[in-house]
Amino acid sequence: MTGMDQKNDSDLIRLFQGGDQTSFEEIVSRNQDRVYNLCRRILGNGHDAEDAAQDVFVKAYQNLHHFQPNAALYTWLYRIAVNTCIDYRRRPLFESLFRRNSEGEEVMIDAVSDQPSPERLYESAQNERLLQQGLAAISPKLRAAIVLREVEGLSYEEIADVLEVSLGTVKSRISRAREELLAQLQLIGEKG
Amino acid sequence: MKCRTTKLLSPYLDGQLSSRERSAFESHLKECAFCRARLEAYGSLRERFAKADRHPAPAWFSAKVAARTSGSRLSRPSLFPVLVRFAEVLIVLLVIAVGVISGGFLVNGMQGRQMASFASSLSLDVFEPTPPDSVGGVYLAMTEANDED
Numbered sequence: 001m002t003g004m005d006q007k008n009d010s011d012l013i014r015l016f017q018g019g020d021q022t023s024f025e026e027i028v029s030r031n032q033d034r035v036y037n038l039c040r041r042i043l044g045n046g047h048d049a050e051d052a053a054q055d056v057f058v059k060a061y062q063n064l065h066h067f068q069p070n071a072a073l074y075t076w077l078y079r080i081a082v083n084t085c086i087d088y089r090r091r092p093l094f095e096s097l098f099r100r101n102s103e104g105e106e107v108m109i110d111a112v113s114d115q116p117s118p119e120r121l122y123e124s125a126q127n128e129r130l131l132q133q134g135l136a137a138i139s140p141k142l143r144a145a146i147v148l149r150e151v152e153g154l155s156y157e158e159i160a161d162v163l164e165v166s167l168g169t170v171k172s173r174i175s176r177a178r179e180e181l182l183a184q185l186q187l188i189g190e191k192g
Numbered sequence: 193m194k195c196r197t198t199k200l201l202s203p204y205l206d207g208q209l210s211s212r213e214r215s216a217f218e219s220h221l222k223e224c225a226f227c228r229a230r231l232e233a234y235g236s237l238r239e240r241f242a243k244a245d246r247h248p249a250p251a252w253f254s255a256k257v258a259a260r261t262s263g264s265r266l267s268r269p270s271l272f273p274v275l276v277r278f279a280e281v282l283i284v285l286l287v288i289a290v291g292v293i294s295g296g297f298l299v300n301g302m303q304g305r306q307m308a309s310f311a312s313s314l315s316l317d318v319f320e321p322t323p324p325d326s327v328g329g330v331y332l333a334m335t336e337a338n339d340e341d
Contacts, residue, residue: 024261027253036249050250055255063263085234121308127243150241176200182233185240 007153009073017065024064028057031074032153036082041147042085044136052088056081071161078152078162135185138177145170146177195226205234 004010007015015023033050034057040049058081067076141163148154148162160170195297200217203209209217302310322329 014248025258026274028257032249032253033246036253037247040247046250047249049247053249053253057257058260061257061272070302074238124243124245127240128245131240131244149213150238151246156206169201171199171208173205178202178234178237182237185237 010069013064013067013069013073016190024061027060027064027073030059034074035077036094038078038081038147039085041132041135041151042082042140042143043088044132046189052084053063053081054068055084055088065070072158075154075158078154079164080146082148082162086140086144130185130188133188134181137184137187138180142173142177145173146181149174195224197224198227198230201227201230201234205231205238 008087009027009030012023012027016027019074032053033047034054035037038050039052039056041045043049043052056077060077065180067073106159135147139145144163145159149156156174159174160167163173165173197217197220200209200213204214204217221231322332324330324333
């Protein structure tokens with residue numbers, strides 16, 4: 001175990017603010033999977049998610065000097081990620097279409113890396129496809145709320161902090177997201 | 193038929209109700225088939241999320257971030273380039289000043305004859321006529337003769 005492994009987020013931020021570049025590498029290393037996964041769930045494909053997740057860390061790098069340690073680092077990163085992903089979806093249509101062409105290949109590569117059985121692979125791919133289609137059909141604000149709750153496991157208070165909305169708004173968005181997502185899944189199921 | 197208390201389903205599922213609200217809602221659930229069905233649907237949705245794979249960041253992700261962030265700390269701009277440019281301008285001004293001052297000393301220290309020699313050295317009228325028996329003189333004579341023809 002290296003010295004960096006023992007440091008908490010506040011230590012790393014303090015070191016970075018003092019000019020230590022390696023501490024930022026450690027921050028990226030610790031948070032890259034959760035930020036990428038969140039971007040992947042909100043944006044729906046690997047290419048956009050990778051670009052957006054990189055943007056998140058570049059923005060974090062540029063603003064970490066102003067970070068106040070009264071909030072958790074990961075909720076701050078989630079906030080940047082949600083805002084980045086919502087902005088990302090406003091990019092020109094041709095860019096999104098171009099980047100989505102290889103979405104199927106990306107799913108296969110990820111699935112093979114876990115080496116599951118063919119049945120598990122099929123079931124997982126089906127679940128993934130349905131979930132992603134359902135998420136894509138609801139609004140980005142509802143999608144962000146439900147993904148933070150169900151995928152990232154954040155509490156309502158943490159989601160309110162990330163989305164910078166009231167607790168009541170979080171409750172409302174999560175309820176609406178579940179209802180709309182269930183309706184979309186039913187529609188997709190009926191279409192076959 | 194819909195139920196007015198469905199808005200409590202999500203907070204109930206996520207453990208956001210107080211113990212009093214929770215027990216009241218559980219009593220309601222025993223009587224309301226609609227809410228029980230919705231709660232089951234919410235549970236199946238949660239299972240679907242739980243079954244979904246988590247996607248780890250792609251290979252070389254941190255290296256790509258490092259490449260994009262190296263030398264781009266915008267929030268704390270370095271004064272070094274400004275100081276270097278300032279030093280360059282200062283050196284150029286210093287060299288010009290030394291040249292002007294030393295030139296002034298050179299001219300002020302000269303007496304009459306030295307000054308005349310100095311002035312003549314600056315004159316452009318320093319070329320001697322080409323000797324007629326030299327190669328240059330012969331060439332010029334030939335050129336002039338051709339021009340006259």
